[in-house]
Amino acid sequence: MTAATRSAPDSPAHGGQRTFGHRLADHGIDRVLLLLVPGVLFLVLLFVYPFLYGLQLSFAPQGGGGPLANYQTFFSDPYLRDTIWTTLSIGVPAALLNVLVSVPIAYRMRGRFRGKRTLTTLLVVPIALGTVLTAEGLIAYLGPSGWINKFLRDFNLVDQPLLLVHNYWGVFFSLIITGFPFAFLLVLSYLSGIDPNLERAASVMGAGWWQRFRRVTLPLLVPGLAITFCLSFVLAFSVFPSANLVGDPSGSTRVISIAAYHAAFEQFDYSMGSAISMIMGAVMLAIIAIVLGWRSSMFRGAAGGKG
Amino acid sequence: MAAAAKAPASLIPTATRRRFRPSGLGGWLIWGLVAFFFINLAALISTVVLDSFATTWFGSWVPDGFTAHWYGDAWAEFNLTDVLTVTAQVAIVVVVVSALIGVPAAYALARRNFPGKSLVTVLFLLPILIPPITYGIPLATVLYRVHMAGSLPGVILANLVPTVPFVVLIMIPFIEQIDPKIEAAARMCGAGTTTIFVRILGPLLVPGILAAAILVLVRTVGMFELTFLTSGPSSSTLVVVLYDAVFGAGIRAPQEVDAMAVVYTSSMLILLVIALRFVNPTQLVTRIGDR
Numbered sequence: 164m165t166a167a168t169r170s171a172p173d174s175p176a177h178g179g180q181r182t183f184g185h186r187l188a189d190h191g192i193d194r195v196l197l198l199l200v201p202g203v204l205f206l207v208l209l210f211v212y213p214f215l216y217g218l219q220l221s222f223a224p225q226g227g228g229g230p231l232a233n234y235q236t237f238f239s240d241p242y243l244r245d246t247i248w249t250t251l252s253i254g255v256p257a258a259l260l261n262v263l264v265s266v267p268i269a270y271r272m273r274g275r276f277r278g279k280r281t282l283t284t285l286l287v288v289p290i291a292l293g294t295v296l297t298a299e300g301l302i303a304y305l306g307p308s309g310w311i312n313k314f315l316r317d318f319n320l321v322d323q324p325l326l327l328v329h330n331y332w333g334v335f336f337s338l339i340i341t342g343f344p345f346a347f348l349l350v351l352s353y354l355s356g357i358d359p360n361l362e363r364a365a366s367v368m369g370a371g372w373w374q375r376f377r378r379v380t381l382p383l384l385v386p387g388l389a390i391t392f393c394l395s396f397v398l399a400f401s402v403f404p405s406a407n408l409v410g411d412p413s414g415s416t417r418v419i420s421i422a423a424y425h426a427a428f429e430q431f432d433y434s435m436g437s438a439i440s441m442i443m444g445a446v447m448l449a450i451i452a453i454v455l456g457w458r459s460s461m462f463r464g465a466a467g468g469k470g
Numbered sequence: 471m472a473a474a475a476k477a478p479a480s481l482i483p484t485a486t487r488r489r490f491r492p493s494g495l496g497g498w499l500i501w502g503l504v505a506f507f508f509i510n511l512a513a514l515i516s517t518v519v520l521d522s523f524a525t526t527w528f529g530s531w532v533p534d535g536f537t538a539h540w541y542g543d544a545w546a547e548f549n550l551t552d553v554l555t556v557t558a559q560v561a562i563v564v565v566v567v568s569a570l571i572g573v574p575a576a577y578a579l580a581r582r583n584f585p586g587k588s589l590v591t592v593l594f595l596l597p598i599l600i601p602p603i604t605y606g607i608p609l610a611t612v613l614y615r616v617h618m619a620g621s622l623p624g625v626i627l628a629n630l631v632p633t634v635p636f637v638v639l640i641m642i643p644f645i646e647q648i649d650p651k652i653e654a655a656a657r658m659c660g661a662g663t664t665t666i667f668v669r670i671l672g673p674l675l676v677p678g679i680l681a682a683a684i685l686v687l688v689r690t691v692g693m694f695e696l697t698f699l700t701s702g703p704s705s706s707t708l709v710v711v712l713y714d715a716v717f718g719a720g721i722r723a724p725q726e727v728d729a730m731a732v733v734y735t736s737s738m739l740i741l742l743v744i745a746l747r748f749v750n751p752t753q754l755v756t757r758i759g760d761r
Contacts, residue, residue, distance in 0.1 A: 190585060194663075195578050202575030202634055203590060209631050210597050210605065217608025264503065271500050282504075284746055289511060291742045292735060293692040295713045299731050300514035302716075303521055303724070308529045310513055340511065394599075401601030404694050408716055420603045428699070433611045440607045444600070 221438035233438035243439070246419040247446055253331065253406075253418065254399035255450075257338035261346035262392045266384070269351040270376065274359075283351070286344035297337050298408035302328050305336065333409030334416045338399050346395045353387030354380070389458040393451045400447055419443045515735065522728035544729040547722065548711055557707040559622065560697070561690045564629045565683045571630075572637025573679060577671070579638065580645035594635040602632060602695040610699040620702030628700040629693055633686045640685065644678030645671075681748040688741045708734050 187193065224232040237243045272279065289297065305311050305327035312324040327333060357380060365375045403420040410416030423443060427436020522540055524533030544550065579591065597605070609628055610619055618624035648671070656670045691707070698710050706714070712734055715727045 192584050193582075195582055196584060198574035198578040199590065201571045202638065203593065205571055205630070205634055206593055206597065209609065209627060211593070213609040213612040214605060216612055220608075220611065267496070268500050268504060271497060285508065287742065287746065288739070291688060291692060291738050292515075293694060293709060293738070295694055295709050295716070296518070296731055296735055296738075297514070299712070299716055299727065300518045303728070304510075304514045304517040310517065310531070313529070313531065340514070343507065397599065397601055401603045401695075403603045404698075404713055408713070423603075423607050424699075427607050427611065433614075436607050437611060440604055444604050447601075447604070 217437035217440055220434050221441050223434055224438075225432050225434045233435050234442070236435070237438060237442060242417075243422055246417055246422045247442070249416065250400055250402075250418040250420075251446075253334055253338065253402065253416065254396055257335055257342060257399045258346075258392055258395035261339065261342045261395050262350070262388060264343065265347040265350040265391070266388070269347060269354050270380070273351065273354045283348060286348060289340050289344050292341075294337060294341055294402075294404045295408070297340050298333075298405045301333055301337055301340075301405075301409045305333065328409045330411050331415050334402060334406050334418075337405035337409050338402060342395050342398055345398065346391050349391045349394065350384075350387065353384060353391070356387075357383050386458060389454050393454055396450060396454075397447060400443075400450075419446075518728050518731050518735070521725055522732045524725055527725075540723065540725040540729040541733075543723070544726040544733075547726060548715065548730055550708075550730065550733065552704075553706065553708055553711050556622065556705060557691060560625055560629060560705075560707055561687050563626050564633055564690045565686050567626070568630055568633040568637045568686055569679060569683055572634050572682070573641055573675070575634075576638045576641035577645055580642045581650065594638050597632045597635045598639065602693070603699075605631070606696050606699045609696070613700055619700045620705060622705045624700045625697055625705045625707070628696040629690050631696070632693075633689060636686060636689065637682045640682040641675070641678055644675060644681075648674050677748070681745075684741065684745040684748055688738070688745055691741060692738060708737070 184193070221233055222230040224230075224236075226232065228235075272282070303309055307324040307326075311327065312321075315321045315325065327336070361379050361383070362375050365379045370378065401420055402418055403424070406412055406416045406418045406421055410418075412421055419439065420443065423436050423439035426432050426439055520533060521527055523536045523538060525535035525537050527533035575594070579587070579594075606628070609631065613619035613624045613628065618627065652674075653666055653670060656666050661670065692709060693707075694709050694713060697707050698713065701707070701710055708730075712727070712730055715722065715730060
């Protein structure tokens with residue numbers, strides 16, 4: 164980081180190279196940067212190149228037509244086009260709910276208390292279980308003969324078993340189970356980063372808990388909330404296994420990732436599959452840009468208040 | 471309300487450690503929400519576990535009888551020995567390779583400021599922020615073109631894409647907290663770069679590398695999308711086999727699938743318990759989200 168940390172060039176004998184090496188070293192370029200090469204090379208080969216390859220492939224439709232034929236097909240075929248709306252109608256409410264429910268809970272639990280470590284540990288369990296196991300559990304637990312429906316019927320709360328899986332709600336519940344702990348832990352760590360003295364000062368000035376929350380904590384928390392929402396949304400938007408397992412993959416939960424998979428690996432139209440992947444990425448980026456843009460226009464300067 | 475706090479809690483000085491005590495309507499509501507979440511989560515997991523031991527279970531609160539033979543059946547039908555071998559191979563190779571590539575890169579990023587550093591940082595951030603299914607499809611397409619998909623190396627390569635940056639992000643703070651003067655001192659005493667890495671930095675970084683390795687292990691065993699997109703019949707990991715058993719065609723007893731799910735869950739939970747000895751969950755999520 165400072166000049167003291169830099170290693171001396173290995174061959175001091177070469178005068179000309181040495182000064183050049185020194186000048187580069189002043190900009191932080193020396194042999195240590197070679198350590199970056201494998202990592203960068205690897206990502207360029209397996210991340211950047213496939214992405215560019217997919218982008219290029221999406222403009223070379225297998226069925227002929229102009230370079231934009233795939234995109235035209237996607238937006239003119241309602242079966243494909245509507246997957247965007249389906250995905251948004253699952254992902255946005257799930258992400259919003261995860262973030263909004265996390266805020267009051269995290270606000271209550273932001274201090275130190277006994278058992279906090281246990282609680283946060285328990286919250287990691289659903290993240291670690293993953294979507295496949297959650298889906299498998301949901302099918303049995305929320306299914307027509309599962310415990311929830313048995314409970315509701317034995318207490319005469321419903322006549323017919325509630326249909327909670329193999330439809331919109333199954334996917335929604337699965338997104339809550341895996342998404343809520345993630346959102347909660349993020350919000351909690353953002354809240355823990357806000358100096359508690361700010362709230363104490365507000366309290367001394369006579370602010371009630373609502374005013375303290377509304378006027379002090381919330382504005383400081385908003386940047387973190389925007390990031391949490393974006394990450395939760397990205398997780399929900401890319402839902403794939405649970406949409407197939409606990410959802411209705413050919414109807415109400417035919418999300419865009421299913422459409423992309425279907426095109427690429429069931430119809431073997433890699434070009435169309437890549438095009439849908441690109442659209443998926445573009446929609447995701449658009450939503451993130453809207454949220455972050457809203458944040459910076461509404462709360463300029465608040466980002467520095469953290470910690 | 472005070473009844474919720476048990477007597478021993480009052481013995482602990484409140485100034486240092488406050489017991490979480492619900493107060494007021496809002497407090498109870500929030501406590502109730504958390505409890506509701508955990509009750510459902512526990513019930514969900516118990517359903518799977520109970521069903522895997524059930525002779526038959528339909529419509530009653532608990533199964534009609536208990537048996538363990540589904541585990542043997544599932545083990546035989548899904549070739550779980552092979553599947554677990556593949557899973558272990560993939561996970562171990564991914565852990566070792568991502569550490570070998572990631573730790574040096576993290577060192578360079580932690581110690582140097584150079585032109586284009588932000589570009590490199592973004593390159594290491596993107597595979598973590600972008601969900602696997604989005605880049606997984608073009609990646610799998612490329613791997614199919616070069617005939618790597620469906621094989622073990624293909625699955626390993628695909629799984630390395632998010633884990634290499636993951637190791638880098640975890641290691642940067644660990645490396646930053648090591649005083650560069652230690653390295654300078656070692657160099658003064660005549661140590662070469664290799665010696666510094668092996669004898670000075672290596673031992674100091676062991677806790678960080680262990681934390682990164684165990685997290686990568688959890689992530690790889692649980693990684694569904696990339697493995698699913700790139701694996702073939704002989705290179706599927708446990709989570710993909712589980713998905714195929716649930717989603718794929720064919721008639722099999724649900725108990726068998728649940729038995730496999732329990733095998734998967736227990737292995738994940740064991741890994742998780744080990745992981746949490748090294749990492750605090752709040753820091754873990756912040757580190758991924760904040761950067």
